[in-house]
Amino acid sequence: MSTYLNYSSSRLTRQSRSILLLALPCLLLLSPSRAAIAPSAASITQAFQANSASKIAEWFGETVDLQILDAQNVYGKAQAQVLLQDFLSENPVRGFSVAFTNSRGAKTFFVANMTSGGQKFRVNIFVQKKGGKQIITQIQITHANKH
Numbered sequence: 001m002s003t004y005l006n007y008s009s010s011r012l013t014r015q016s017r018s019i020l021l022l023a024l025p026c027l028l029l030l031s032p033s034r035a036a037i038a039p040s041a042a043s044i045t046q047a048f049q050a051n052s053a054s055k056i057a058e059w060f061g062e063t064v065d066l067q068i069l070d071a072q073n074v075y076g077k078a079q080a081q082v083l084l085q086d087f088l089s090e091n092p093v094r095g096f097s098v099a100f101t102n103s104r105g106a107k108t109f110f111v112a113n114m115t116s117g118g119q120k121f122r123v124n125i126f127v128q129k130k131g132g133k134q135i136i137t138q139i140q141i142t143h144a145n146k147h
Helices: 002-030 041-049 053-057 077-090
Strands: 060-068 071-076 095-104 107-116 119-130 133-143
Touching (some): 041 053, 041 107, 053 077, 060 077
Antiparallel strands (some): 060 071
């Protein structure tokens, strides 16, 4: 009887693996959008290099504290996206690299260096877990020579 149990257990394991392998692609297709995925150094870099405020805004909460050079305010998601896109249109990204990342609990902080034409910028991005997902709560873009 123990032989039958071992055979049944291994058979169920193979069946479970088969079902999982068949279901995994479906789960990936049905998974939530990129917004549910926490922003990483690589994904933030890709979004900035693409000059795409819309990709970055996918990680915004309802509001975001946005500082672009000397202008700072808390904006709704749509307004922050427009302002960020205006900046990126005027200063197309030629280089973007995350120089430092620090995580503490539900908060992550990125420091990046951005170049556009002959200008250099420092970009600080604050990410916090809210409502079960990681969102960008603050972006600061300043001239690099101010630090």
